[in-house]
Amino acid sequence: MKVDLHLHTTFSDGSLTPEQVVDTANSLNLRAIAITDHDTVDGIVPAIERAKIYRNFEVVPGIEINSFYCEEEVHILGYYIDYWSTTLRSALKVMQKERIERVKKIIEKLQKLGVEITFEEVEAKASGLSIGRPHIAMALIEKKIVSSVEEAFQLYLGPGKPAYVPREKLSPYHAVDLIKKSGGITVLAHPGMLKNQVIVKSLIDYGVHGIEVYHKEHDEEKVKYFKNLAKKYGLLMTGGSDCHGKPLIMGSQPVPYKYVVQLKHFKNTNK
Numbered sequence: 001m002k003v004d005l006h007l008h009t010t011f012s013d014g015s016l017t018p019e020q021v022v023d024t025a026n027s028l029n030l031r032a033i034a035i036t037d038h039d040t041v042d043g044i045v046p047a048i049e050r051a052k053i054y055r056n057f058e059v060v061p062g063i064e065i066n067s068f069y070c071e072e073e074v075h076i077l078g079y080y081i082d083y084w085s086t087t088l089r090s091a092l093k094v095m096q097k098e099r100i101e102r103v104k105k106i107i108e109k110l111q112k113l114g115v116e117i118t119f120e121e122v123e124a125k126a127s128g129l130s131i132g133r134p135h136i137a138m139a140l141i142e143k144k145i146v147s148s149v150e151e152a153f154q155l156y157l158g159p160g161k162p163a164y165v166p167r168e169k170l171s172p173y174h175a176v177d178l179i180k181k182s183g184g185i186t187v188l189a190h191p192g193m194l195k196n197q198v199i200v201k202s203l204i205d206y207g208v209h210g211i212e213v214y215h216k217e218h219d220e221e222k223v224k225y226f227k228n229l230a231k232k233y234g235l236l237m238t239g240g241s242d243c244h245g246k247p248l249i250m251g252s253q254p255v256p257y258k259y260v261v262q263l264k265h266f267k268n269t270n271k
Contacts, residue, residue, distance in 0.1 A: 006240025015245030081184030214239025
């Protein structure tokens with residue numbers, strides 16, 4: 001009874017629609033999944049509706065909010081959020097507008113570098129409003145300017161590269177507050193990927209509800225470390241593949257269904 005609590009769809013930067021994510025997860029005999037698109041909740045309802053055709057299969061409504069701490073990206077996951085919350089949706093609308101402005105600035109830089117690319121070409125790669133650098137990379141691949149997303153980031157889009165534009169600096173504390181205000185459970189995503197581990201303890205002290213123990217970038221040593229950290233501070237544990245579609249790594253992490261049970265119990269006892 002495995003689950004995958006970290007999945008992305010075409011509504012952010014994934015290559016599978018919410019319906020395809022659900023179908024794939026069911027074919028892999030997963031018991032539950034969480035839709036955790038970046039800065040958007042638009043993929044949740046399509047996934048929940050699709051899941052109704054299957055027995056004993058759950059979709060956990062979630063989100064992954066991108067934030068910054070000391071110039072490093074920190075991702076905060078939210079589970080069992082009220083995805084109709086006006087507070088949440090208003091905040092996400094501002095984030096989406098900022099994403100669009102950032103993409104336009106990156107495209108301007110690329111054009112000045114002699115790269116022929118338009119906003120319309122990038123926009124066509126995004127199914128939802130959560131548009132970002134991966135969609136620019138997809139457009140560059142289609143135009144045969146680069147051969148892969150990795151190459152696009154290495155040559156143009158990564159920090160320090162000629163077309164890089166930094167994001168607006170939303171703090172992880174603000175992200176935690178936003179998820180809590182929408183009734184959600186806050187979880188620090190892939191903590192093992194953080195260069196500055198100070199933020200992990202800082203967020204625990206701030207009141208984050210849990211940490212993502214299992215992740216594709218966590219080796220056995222990191223899994224053990226974060227499990228012990230969760231037990232030490234009484235935190236919820238989650239895990240997922242962080243699958244964006246291709247390569248298909250969905251369900252690759254050994255995440256037990258009991259983590260979903262614990263999330264639901266926490267939600268029901270902290271209303």
